[in-house]
Amino acid sequence: MSTGIGARVKRKEDKRFITGKGKYTDDIRGDNQAYAAFVRSPHAHARVKGIDIAAAAAMDGVIAVLDGKQLTGDGIGNIICGWAVSSKDGSPMNMGAWSALATDRVRYVGDAVAVVIAESPAEARLAAEAVEVDYEILPANAHADRALSKSAPQLHDNAPGNLIYDWEIGDGAATDKALAGAAHVTEMALTNNRLSPNAMEPRSAVAIYDASDEHYTLYTTSQNPHVARLVLSAFYQVAPENKLRVIAPDVGGGFGSKIFIYPEEITCLWASMKTNRSVKWTADRSEAFITDAHGRDHHTTAKMGFDKDGRIVGLKVDTIANLGAYMSLFSSSVPTYLYATLLSGQYNIANIHCNVRAVYTNTVPIDAYRGAGRPEACFVVERMMETAAREMGRDPAELRRLNFVQAFPHQTPVIMAYDAGDFDANLDQAMAAADVAGFAARRKEAASRGKLRGLGYSSYIEACGIAPSAAVGSLGAGVGLWESAEVRVNPVGTIEVLTGSHSHGQGHETTFAQIVAERFGIGLDAVSIVHGDTDKVQFGMGTYGSRSGAVGMSAIVKAMDKVEAKVRKIAAHVLEASEADIVIEGGQVKVAGTDKAMGWHEVGLTAYMAHNLPPDMEPGLKESAFYDPANFTFPAGTYICEVEVDPDTGETEIVQFTASDDFGTIINPMIVEGQVHGGIAQGIGQAMLEQVVYSDDGQLLTGSYMDYAMPRASDLPFFSVHNAATVCPNNPLGIKGCGEAGAIGSPPAVINAITDAIGNNNLAMPATPQAVWNAIQAAK
Amino acid sequence: MYPLKYHKAASVDDAVAILTKGDSAKLLAGGQTLLATMKQHLAAPGDLVDIRAIAGMSGIKAEGDTLVIGAATTHAEVAGNSDVAKLCPMLASLAAGIGDPAVRHAGTIGGSIANNDPAADYPAGLLAVAATIVTSKRKIPADEFFDGLFTTALEEDEVITSIRVTRPKRAAYAKFRQPASLFALVGVCVADGAGGVRVAVTGAGDDGVFRHDGLEAALAAKWSADAVKGVKVASDGLLSDIHGSAEYRANLIRVMAGRAVAAS
């Protein structure tokens, strides 16, 4: 059976997980292990007038009680947002100061003010409860739409009116003109609900300080250990990079929430030095709800204009984006460059304008969560398309088709240049698989059972493979977004690949090995993938934005190109042939058209023995590469959701969910389908179940699984997942990326289906039974 | 978890003695609610008295037309018991719908009713069939036992030992679940049994489980799903929270009552 590109290879990494031998951060115990518990603000907004640690410090097992003044006094820097987004008037974004431990003011429920280090987690937690913080409670606001009002409390002195930036993209005047001349204008107010990422493994950190070497090791739940080390060193001044090793071992899901460097990791590293102990912190789920960066929370009004034939003439969008109490690492980019640049959808739209105001509120910071900006854009565009079709009496699929981009490359008015795609093919495939033709009969049959059946589309596009460094640099990114890889051929011919990508569920240990094994004609077991350790891997930007295939694998290909070049030289020398005649296949390095050959392992041995190498060739067989993509990639597809609603209760069942995706080249269809399943489940979760709710004064009302509804097996159907691909012309393997599509494409399909069923287009996410029932009553 | 002392009671008297002497002592049965509460530091009993090893505390037997269910009997045992299936299948299906399989393997009927969570299932089921709660001191009719949110008629030193349910002519329970917790957003038990025709509602009342007069009158007049359709269920006195407004809960009471009757 083939194990190469396109093969459904079973995952190599599974064995340790199914036998309980995975090693997650909380499974690691340092020498001399101590435990941290944080003292957190119960108030959404308050001045810290004093901290009395006396009682806590005297408790059993307590090693130290440390606060923000000590932390900042030791020179630990403020937490930063690494992407500079300027307002339309040219002024820089208003980034408020965020100390890992608050010194004078707390701004959300959960903001940490002190940490207790103790001999056991229980002792640390008891002592943390005994730390007495004197708070002067201040007025608080949790809601984005109120943040800009004059009466809203001010969070940061340098952000008047709680405004972080007032940003725009596109030509406002031209768009207004286009809309003014439109035959039909659809106008909607749309909210993208606030979510908690909820990777099943709670965040954790084990910090180990070695005083003799002044060296730190941090085991942590990270999607990007090198970025963590860079930021911890360069900005938070925890330790220089050569004195800080960051290891992200097995990580139990990320979905964006483990990109960022949080107060807890910083504090554990610093506390390890202060106490000369290994310091471990592991969140419990309640703590995760008040510390893991939340996602989305957009409040948008939009107008889409059409000519008399149904062609879109303009799209105008105005969005208020809630970024919470502080600016998290990539927060600024999510409602701007990852959002508004996708507002053209799959469509030819000559005029687009989007204005975004990002605001502070007394809530957990908001940052990238699976899809990051693109689900928000897709929701706006695809809800508008479906609604417009209904208003104009047009078929929603045909309205989309009429407006699809047909020729590539296609430059949108909002930065992105789509490189390849066949949107008709995906729509056709999805419609056939979903049996759209038979829907009317199914609807009728459902009605005979008293159920309301509806069907909704979503034709999504996303920008992935994030991203060309120069391009994102020109847009304000504080880092380059290339990836690196190192391919080490051992003397016996086995191969280790060291990659800067990080696998936390994506199956890199299998898919990355597939491309290497195929390239050199060796067995999958002869290839090992090493990742997640800054002492082993040269550098890497990590895994997010569906980039590990398009960018991470491309770096491996580049390194393999170099290995192959050297192998050819060695073989040509040993076999006394021309380099051009060397072929690598079936575990052999051969001279084409002859019976002269060496085994793959012999090449490795030759390289390391160095007894018979070409003149001037260095011994060894190990190459590294950095790959910087030429463009984003543009996965796209059409999703069709079919629902049945119980009009008595508003309960909605997804009876069929069909996906047709274009991910470019697929290395392992089994894994790609798994990514789509998981993404769709999260999208359905957003559409029907999940919502972070704050009271007006900033108390979190959904602080556990008792109130935050996670999608369960019984909430979901089997998914009908299909693939109609065009090859991405901008990377060596033709990969587009698949990690986020499901979460991006599915929410509008679900809401379009439910609104179709109930005959009321006014329905916000999540469409809980109550919300659907209310919408049914309102339509009566 | 705060530090505590664990006691395995050998007898009911033993349990009562520790309850009386202990440091804000609490009884432990399945622990499926209590331990979660303690983990979140919302409860801090200094002593925990495990009653599961007490002879006769768990198990189900039929005495003629009456089921006697030991207080420490798990939900899984109630759901799978043949006497329950014969005498009161409503109770078996109610128990089979509590929590999830692992919770049902540990959680107990006594623990559930002693806690009297306003969204728990058993209070509605037991109130509807006019069950009797037998304790270390007395027999308490379900009508007197359930006394508001997380409140019961139990005294500090009183231990539930069993629950007695007399075979109803017909009964059924229909639940609409709160999507996060899977507790009842609204659960309605309809029964025609020892207490006459009763409709008990959980999940919806702002003071815990309650009986609905209007629905009872309609069903007493005619036991049919259609009979409840015309009943007006007022939203006064109903809970309103992020999962359901009082109006929505009122609607669900009527709908679930109809479904329960249809299933009875």
Place this chain on the structure above:
Amino acid sequence: MTKVTMIVNGKAVSREVPDETLLSDFLREKLRLTGTHVGCDTSQCGACVVHVNGRAVKSCSTLAVALEGAEVTTIEGLSNGELHPMQTAFNEHHGLQCGFCTPGMIMTSVDMVARYKSEGRKLTAEAIRTELEGNICRCTGYHNIVRAVEDAAGKM
């Protein structure tokens, strides 16, 4: 502190532990059996599910000291050398991604199939989904987990 003795994965173990120690902590911290995971604090996610006296329970909602003499099986003890059919099925059907919920999923699924078999009930896909209500997975959308359980049920 109380000394508790139980049979874990076929071996008798004794440890002196504080009375408030949860079984999940006992397994993870005292026995270093870290395959049992803790993903929530409201006993809903199911990452901590183990078998106690042959039945699936949530080890995060069970006191260790209450299990004197009990037989406990964790993911590490599910198979002896050869993989259990449920473990094999999770691999074959790609029923796991990050692996964090997997031990609990597998332990719940083994219990589920065994119960249905002993009761002579048919385990449909719909029943599997209902039975998995106490186990939350954020990665897979459950599609391949349900397929894996269906497959393993035929092989157990």
